[in-house]
Each structure stands twice: as C-alpha cells, then as structure tokens.
Amino acid sequence: GDSVTQMEGPVTLSEEAFLTINCTYTATGYPSLFWYVQYPGEGLQLLLKATKADDKGSNKGFEATYRKETTSFHLEKGSVQVSDSAVYFCALSESGNQFYFGTGTSLTVIP
C-alpha cells in the first residue's frame, strides 16, 4: 500500500542555516506529492506540491523535487528563519481524495 517515510525530528537549526527534511514514499501508481506545514496553534497549510516526476514545487523559499528514481521528495531551504519554526508533513495522494502523511518533523530555528 501507499506510505510516506519522513525524517524524524526534532530538528534544531540556527537562523540562516540550510535545511533538509528527507521524505521517501511508496506508491502503487503515480502519486502527487505534498509538503504541509503546521505552525503552532494552527491547522495544516499546504506549503508546496508536485504532481509528476521531476517537477519542483516551491514556496516561501522552500523547494522539493519529485524524484521518481529514488522515490523521494526532500524539502530544502537555503536559509531558515525563526518564523519557519513549525511541524512539516510530507504527504502523497494518488486519487486526489485520500492522503497518506508522514509522521511530521518538528523544526525549531533559534536566533
């Protein structure tokens, strides 16, 4: 069945450091891939997505590339800010209805 494996946290970085959160997936077909972010006290928000192989999703300085050969969708940001402190969830969806989520990675950025 479909599943997502996500890098465990928590992750603590200094401001302006480089961020990578690893995500790999297992799917029977050709899923769309997503990163969601949950800021403290708020709901999950879509951060970025990619719908086919080699697509790159980007938003707010974050990027992730859909790698079919390695079944990965790693999240990266070149220079994190304190305001990026949140929980990040990798997810996939084949049907467009049901999502499969990773366990989430908590990121804390310190000044």
Add this chain to the structure above:
Amino acid sequence: SAVISQKPSRDICQRGTSLTIQCQVDSQVTMMFWYRQQPGQSLTLIATANQGSEATYESGFVIDKFPISRPNLTFSTLTVSNMSPEDSSIYLCSVKRDSGDGYTFGSGTRLTVV
C-alpha cells in the same frame, strides 16, 4: 483558500463519555474529511463525508464509534463515542476545494481521555 473553524481546540474527557467535534467552513464544499493523529504517528483518514449521503469509513473505523453528520455543504461533526484512553489524539477536519485540487485543514482538536 477555504477557512475552517474547528472546535473545540482541546478537551479532556472521562472514559466512557462522548465528544462531538465541529467543523465549519466559510464556503460550500462537496467533500469533507476527518483525520486522526495519534501521538507520534502520522495522520490517518477516518472517513469521508459528503453532503446528503452516508459517510464512507476507512478500514478500522466504524460508524458506531465515530458517527459523522454532514447536514449541509459548510458544516460537519465527528463524534468520538464511548471514549477510552486509546482515543487520545488530535482530530482534524479537511476540505477539498471544489475549484481545484487544494486541501485545507482545520486547526485540530487535541483530545485527552482520562
């Protein structure tokens, strides 16, 4: 994107009781989803609720334990019935926007059963 108001944001309940979680959307949506996030685990879909029809439950979830109402296109409730400590989780509602493939999530209900 759609704005979802979910409440309560948290509650502590006695075992054997029931809690109803409400999800209000600021626009009409066809499909609403209820998820559970147990401590240290990923989100798991409980059921899909479409207006005017019975909710569709995923494997491992039953209507008697998690009855769902969907009286109109902007509102849904999930009830966690006859609670036990194993039901302690975060419950989230989500909607699929009719205008595209985006999904919006509520802020979640953190439930603790004692």
